[in-house]
Amino acid sequence: MKLLKVDEVERVQEKIWNIVNNWNLNTEIINISEASGRILAHDIITKEDIPGFTRSTVDGYAVFSKDTAAAGDSIPVFLKNIGVIEMGQASDLEIISGQCVEISTGGMLPKGANGVVMVEYTENFGEDGVAVSSSISEGENVVYPNEDVSKGQLILRKGSKLLPQSIGVLSALGITEIKVYKPLSLTIISTGDEIVSPEKPLELGKVRDINSLALKALAEKNGYSVIDIFVLKDDEDLLRETVKKAMEKSDLVAVSGGSSQGKKDITAKVLDNISSPGVFTHGMAIKPGKPTIVAYDENSKTLLIGLPGHPVSAMLVFDILFNKMIKKLMEVEEELEIPAKVTTNLASSPGKTTCWPVKLLKDKGGYLAKPIFGKSGLITSLLGADGYFSVNRNHEGLEKGDEVWVKLF
Incomplete structure (x- = not known):
């Protein structure tokens, strides 16, 4: 049996990057209502101040802070209420010492006021009097x-990956259309x-396909469109x-299974025959995932990937590369x-990540x-995992209590 000639993980990543670093990614303009999870293709720089006026963050009374x-x-301190400012209304009211204005959350602060007393610390008396039972500082x-x-x-x-809070900020800025990257296409x-x-x-002797939908979910989460x-x-x-x-x-074709050196493992041969320059990696110094194949076809500008058939191996290799x-x-x-912190002592594989x-x-x-713990072909290895960590190929192993950095799936 022919042995695999393995590349270190970093070397495979470098080879891939040397091919794709001059790819011109396509972009599109979309409405922010459709932008959640997409990747922004340009910087967002504001064209206005937010807020554009001094506003209250609570319901209460706008005051001159020293009066309290x-x-x-x-x-309590007794102040005279000279009016009401509702949220969403411009106001030309102005107070002087000894006066206040009733104000709603989000309301525009009147001139002369530099703080707001929460309504919980006030009490109305008479026609326009307000008793204030709590002091505030300027800007409160x-x-x-x-x-x-x-x-x-x-x-x-x-x-930037557009998260729900990103969409909210764009809405506040009045930006409704943005340029995002189009996903790379994957088969x-x-x-x-x-x-x-x-x-x-x-049937007896058969297993259901795990890899296709698991890889689809992993890829789509990270900017691919599975076509x-x-x-x-x-x-x-x-x-x-x-x-x-x-x-x-x-843009990419991923084949899972048939990547090692067994009798029916034909992936490397096929990928090399139909592409030019062809296969540039067949074997990677990683566990699990050693029989990884990567090829490139210059004519179609397509990366061809041979992933291990075992689900855990396939997902780890796709994520890492x-x-x-x-x-x-x-x-x-x-x-x-x-x-x-790891819960047990762990051995590593010398020369492999x-x-x-x-x-x-x-x-x-x-x-x-x-x-x-489990073989890379077991479904439970996927189900129970929140993520994974890597042990460097030159590391001898880990002891219980050692700190690691876990990458979430």
């Missing part, structure tokens, strides 16, 4: 112009005589024709990783990382 200095529960319960956002301020950077092909589609009955999914038998001609058709409309690639292309910041799926457990203000 002596106010208390037993001896108010927001000044441009305190939230200043004109010319960079609010969202190119490469997923699962191979194996033992594989059947999830909706089909399971086709195929489940194929181990047939060289069928695989060749399916990949060739997929190359016509896909191709989710990392698309984030770098779109200038997306790496997602935060969670610091956690070792990835451990883990379950995160809360512990005294932090987290514990509980490794999911």
Whole structure:
């Protein structure tokens, strides 16, 4: 049996980047109502101050703060109410010492006022009198112009993933259309005589296809659009024709299964034959995921990927290589990783980057990382894992209590 000639993970990433770094990503203009989860393709710089006026953050009375200095529960301060300011109304009212104005949350502060006493600390008396039983400092319960956002301020950077709070900020700025990156197109092909589609009955000796939909969910979360999914038998001609058709409309084609050196592992041969310059990696120094294949076709500008058939291996390799690639292309910041302490001693594989799926457990203000022990083909290895951490190829292993950084799935 021919042995794989493995590349280090960093070397494979470098080879991929050398190919794709000059790709011109397509963009499109969309309404912010459709933008959640998309990647911003330009900087957002404000053209106005937010808010554009001094406003109250509470219901109460706008006052001159020094008038409340002596106010208390037993001896309130008495002020004269000269009017009412509702939310959403411009006001030309102006107060002097000894006066106040009733104001709603979001209301425009009258001239002369520099703070708002919450309504809970006031009591009306007579026709226009207000008893104030709590003192406030200057600026209390108010927001000044441009305190939230200043004109010319960079609010969202190119490469930002648009979250619900991002959409809210854009709405506040009056920005309703934005430019985002179009997803890279991906075709997923699962191979194996033992594989059947999830909706089909399971015969003895068969297993349902896990990888296609798991990879689809992982890819779409990170900026890909999965345009086709195929489940194929181990047939060289069928695989060749399916990949060739997929190359016509896909930026990436991922084939799971058939990537090692077994009798029916035909993926490397097929990918190399139908692409030019062809396969540039067949074997990666990672556990799990060693029999990884990467090829490139210059004519169609398509990356071809041979992923291990085991679900955990396939997801880890796709994340480490191709989710990392698309984030770098779109200038997306790496997602935060969670610091956690391992719950047991762990051995590593010398010369290989070792990835451990883990379950995160809360512990005294932090987290514990509980490794999911199991073979990379077991479904439970996926189900129980919140994420994974990597052990460097030159590291001898970990001891219980060592800190690791967990990347969430």
